[in-house]
Amino acid sequence: MTPLTYNLWTIGCQMNEADALRAAALLESTGFRPVPHARDAGLLLLNTCVVRQQAEDKIHSRLRYVAELKQHNPGLVVALMGCLVGKNPRELDGLREQFPFVDLFLPPSNLDPLRGFLKARGYPAPAEPGDDILPPPLPDSMTGRSVVAHLPVVLGCSHACTYCVIPYRRGGERSRPSAEILAEAATLATRGIREIILLGQIVDRYGLDLPGEIHLPELLRGVAAVPGIARVRFLTSHPRWITGELIAAVASTPGLCPYFEIPVQAGSDAVLAAMRRGYTAGEYETLVAQVRAAIPRVGISTDMIVGFPGETAAQFEDSMALMRRVNPDMIRIAKYSPRPLTYSARHLPDDVPDAEKERRRVAMEAQLRAMLTVKNAPLLGQTVEILVETIEKTGRRHGRTPDYKPVFVDGSAAAPGDLIRARITWAGPFSLIAETQ
Ligand code: SF4
Structure with a gap:
């Protein structure tokens, strides 16, 4: 075993995946190479997600395995990154106590501790500027290098949806300067990247927190104009922040893909209000109709939470009916799970039994399969x-x-x-x- 090998383990959303790939790219640019099994690696990178209990359970089980590996191999370097680490430095002492076998803690979207570690250990800096933003090579079952890159443009979120832990783990909303984003897009293009996906928890809000900065439509046009970039997408949108200008930009700009990810989360207005999402089911339907009217053959995907506190069987049926009316191209369905610190965990009893949550999830999944079978047949x-x-x-x-x-x-x-x-x-x-x- 050589110390210049690493193994990456990651779960969670696209933003988490983007963070993990950048960490992997940084390691590879300093000479590390990936290995498929943790037991063969000199450095383990674990990227964590705490958005649902299920994800957190998986992390703790993985950490138990890693602790055993470290017992047998004390030279193993363990780096823990992502939402379990969070943005609050005051929590680090608790984490160090809980996981004494972890050498490095990296907050979400922050690779500085890893850079510092590599520098302190004498590893070379990235061979060329930009090497540390490239996606690493694909797994062995495929060939080549990825031609699609995720590019984070808005970090954190300042909304307060009652169920969501992200603002507590990733901090408040911060847009990155457009000059930095456009420079990264140009670098990615010169390294063979053909599609760029701009990321933000509410990507539509890009630039609103930076006085004088451009907004998402202009940023998208700028990235689409980068020579070599064939396609640009952006996610995730929030129904309250999609503007007519954004829809018009997607409709009229070559290279901007006709695709929107617009989470709705519930089809009952009472549940949406309890989630503090800031729109009604009717407003969501109107928005989707507006997008479809402007952009033929647009793909719409959405998210749904089933079993939110107090969600009755009839309210769940409202969600099912809304999905039949909206007829999206994909639904990511999640069972509600209370997350520490959130309003819903502190104030709303988790009163839908897990068996009933699972029944609702399975029913919505079956409806989605049936809807997409019909929808895709004319293709x-x-x-x-x-x-x-x-x-x-x-x-x-x-x-x-x-x-x-x-x-x-x-x-x-x-x-x-x-x-x-x-x-x-x-x-x-x-x-x-x-x-x-
Ligand atoms: S908009 Fe709501 S669900 Fe999305 S990241 Fe922000 S708080 Fe969480």
């Missing part, structure tokens, strides 16, 4: 544009349509990064198969 025989992202070991290409549907392509010799046109030969609820003409 059969159509020709779509695909950005080839990866090549599987079987030779099959994998990529996505502009509206973010995953497609497997047979009979293509395209390279990752190529934009190709292919005819859909099979349309399932969650993926498509196509062949080149």
Whole structure:
């Protein structure tokens, strides 16, 4: 075993994934190489998420395993990053006491402790500026290097949805300067990145906290104009902050993909009010109609929480009915779990039994599958544009349509990064198969 090997373990949202990939890129730029098993690594990087109890349980089980590894190998370096670490330095002492085998703690979206560690141990700085923002190579089952990069533009969140722990773990909203973002986008493009996904907890609010800064529509146009960048997306949106100007920018700017991630979370106005989301189900429907009227073939995905405190069976049926009316292209469904510090955990009893939450989750999943089976069927025989992202070991290409549907392509010799046109030969609820003409 060599100390210049690392193993990355990460869970959570796209922002967490972006943080983890940047940490991995930083390690690789200083000479580390990834290994698939933690037992073979000299450095373990664990990126954590505490947005649901299930995620937190997984972290604690992983940490128990890591503690055992460290017992057998005291030279093993353990770095813990992400939302379990949080932004509050006062919590670090407690974490050090709880996890004495951890060497390094990295708050969300902050790689400075890792840079400091590498410097103190004498590892070289990144070979070229920008090496530490590139996605690392793909897993062994695929070939090449990723052509899609996540680019965080707004860190943290200053909203106070009653169930959400993110503002407590990632801190208040901070937009990054546009000059820095555009420079990173240009660097990514020169290294072969073809699609950039701008990230923020409420990405639509980009720039609103920085006096004199440009806002999201202008930022998107700037990134789309970077030579070499074929596609730009942004997520996650909040229904209250999507503007007509943003919709118009997506509708009219070449390279901006027709795709919106707009979490709704519930279909009952009473539940939405208890969540303090700041809109009604009717307003959400109106917004989606406005987006669809302006952008033909737009992909809409959303999030739903089932079993929020006090959610009755009838209120859950409101969520089911809203989803039938909105007919989105994807729903990420989560069972409510109380998170420490949040308003709902402190004031609202978690009164929907887990079996009932699971029943609701399964029912919504089944409805989604049925809806998408019908929705995707007319795609059969159509020709779509695909950005080839990866090549599987079987030779099959994998990529996505502009509206973010995953497609497997047979009979293509395209390279990752190529934009190709292919005819859909099979349309399932969650993926498509196509062949080149
Ligand atoms: S908008 Fe609400 S759900 Fe989203 S990160 Fe902010 S507080 Fe959490």
